[in-house]
Amino acid sequence: MSIRVASLRHIYHPGTPLETKALSGVDLTVDPGKWVAVVGQTGSGKSTLAQHLNALLLPTSGSVEVDGISTTAAASALRMVRRKVGLVFQYPEHQLFAESVLEEMAFGPRNWKFNEEDIRETTIRTMKLLGLPEELLPRSPFQLSGGQKRRLCIASVLAVRPDYLVLDEPTAGMDAPGRRELLGLLKGLVKERIGVVHITHDLELALAMAEQILVLEKGKTVFCGTPGSLMDELIERPIRGLCLPPILELVSGLRDYGYNVPFTLDAVELADRLEKEMRT
Template sequence: MSLSVADLSYTYNMGLPTEAAALKNISFEAEKGEIFSIVGHTGSGKSTLAMHLNGLMVLQSGEVIVDGIRVGGNPSDLRRIRQAVGLVFQYPEQQIFAETVREEISFGPSNWGLSGDALEERVCAAMDLIGLDRSFAQANPFMLSGGEKRRVAIASVLASDPDYLVLDEPSAGLDYNGLCELTSLLRKMSEKGKCVIHITHDLELALEISDRIMIISDGAVAAIGSPSEISGILSDIDIKGLILPDILSLSYELKKRGRIDKITSDPSELAEEIRTASSCR
């Protein structure tokens, strides 16, 4: 089973002078057990796409299908879709509403029918998984730091145990340690058989952690493939606002000069390529 998108298009303010096409015939399929990153510049349509994946935005054109259930089809299916697809917003302040961290994290699973000890266990497990100390349980989430709010927002979605976890710019506001914990969490989720849809402007992070990557520019798919495939083609296409990692730019330059045979975004692989090429000279 998978989450598939076919020919998805969306236009804001349709028919008005301010009409703007946000998505243009987007198609992809994300499988359980993989990290699928969607990379694009600010304004490329990433957040609009994210809000279509669990029916938060009404479809205008195209299809979104979750485990065989079409978003926007039978209204009674919407609850099942939203239980299966958890969405973490780009700005946690837009998601958080409860008076305490415990209430925030427990809201989702309690609406799916959990209560008592089972609910408390789910809340504690989500806090542990995201690295949020249980002493925060009675804290006011609005008084936390930006990074802590983001952890609460992620934990509140994880507590509902979705099969598909959609995270919109989850690394924003995190320091280095927080980023390491986040990447570890995403890998752990995919290893548990969850599908992680990671939405970001950070190509370097996407290349590091993803099984597959889709790059969108101005609302359209510019490229899709494995990290190695994406690394190999980015030198041939110009994508608005996309910042190449330094290691990838170096790899392109060395390849252009005939110093290495294979383009890579992995530092260890590049070092090995350089050693191999040097030994053959």
Template sequence: MSIIVKNLGHVYHPGTPLETRSLCDISFELERGTWLSVAGHTGSGKSTLGQHLNGIIAPMEGTVTVDGMAVKEKGPDLREIRARVGLVFQYPEQQLFAETVYEEIAFAPRNWGTPEEEIDARVKEAARAAGLDESRLTRSPFQLSGGEKRKVAIASVLSSKPDYLVLDEPTAGLDSFSRRELADLLAGLKEGGMGIVLITHDLDIALSRSDAVLVLDGGREAALGTPAEVLARLEENPVPGLRLPDVAALSLLLRQRGRKAPVTWDWRELKNALFRSSK
């Protein structure tokens, strides 16, 4: 079971003076229980790609299939695809609307027709999965911290029990503790068998947590592979507007100056390598 993207392309406002190509010839596969990060600068096509994965946008060029079902405009499987692929938009806390956290999380399964007797269990299970204490369920979501609001938004998608979760810049605006906490949450969901697509400009999380990384530049693939493969590619061919993690940039600088340093984003690996080379 997987999401398969083949030769995907998209153009906004085709045939007009505002015509803009957002994606060109993008291909990859995401299996359940794996984590793909999609990285790139603002305007690189990341969000457009994410919205194709659950059918908000239908392919103009190429194909997207979810567990064998084709994403098509008004296609017969569109409802099932959207049930299987949960999407968390950027700054999702700005879309919160319910009076309590409980009602916010309960909205999606009710909308999908889940029997009312199952709603309470769904809400509490989703809250636990998102790292929310049950004491928060009776609170207004607008009284919570930024990190907690982000968890509520994720729980409101998890309550529908998707098989895949697509998140658009979920760490934007969060402090370092909340970013690590969110990354740990996604790692736990992956270990539980969920497919994760993290759309981000944060290469630290993309490289340290993902099974694979896709880098976009101007809607085209700039790099695709394991984190180590992608980092090596980015060192050879930097992408404008995409900053290497500090440790990776330092390691590259050391190698350029003749030191023996690994291609890495992990400070421990770099420290140990430098210690060994100094003996």
């Protein structure tokens, strides 16, 4: 049981002057309960990849399988895939439309023919998961604060109980407290055995959150592995399309000088280790 992407290629507008190769040969596996980050600059193909995971886009060649169901199979299978893989677009608050939070939450479940009792139960449960109080149910979604809107959108996708959640830049435009809160809540989803795919251009965030990182550049995989091995590799050689977070740049400089300090994003840990090094 997992999402399996194998030698995925995607070409936009094939055969026209606008032909662009968005993805050329990408492999990825997402297991339930794992946090996978896809990192890359604008135009690296990360959003294209995201849309393949729930069959909004279909491969030009290669395959995407969700729990054994191929996205290129029959239309009924395709709906099954969309149900299994929730996709939250960038700035999802731009898709709010309903008169009340309850209606907004019920949109997905109704599309998948949940019965009404089930809808209420799942709505309240998912809202709690994302830290939204039940009192909000009758309110208009447009009256919520920015952070609440964002969480409502994610909750509305989660309401159909998908096995995987794909998030495109979920913290874009949020300030530090909002971001911290949201990431904490999302981390909780992993404990609920949901596989999270986090699309971002923020390497530091990916390193801090993910168990596995895929780095894309111009549609090609330039790295795939654990955050630890990515840090090691980044110090060894620059990876195209990625710039070193300042703290790692510092670590690299300190090591060049001869201090034996670890590659870490944790400032306090780094300070402690450096202190020990300096005292000896």
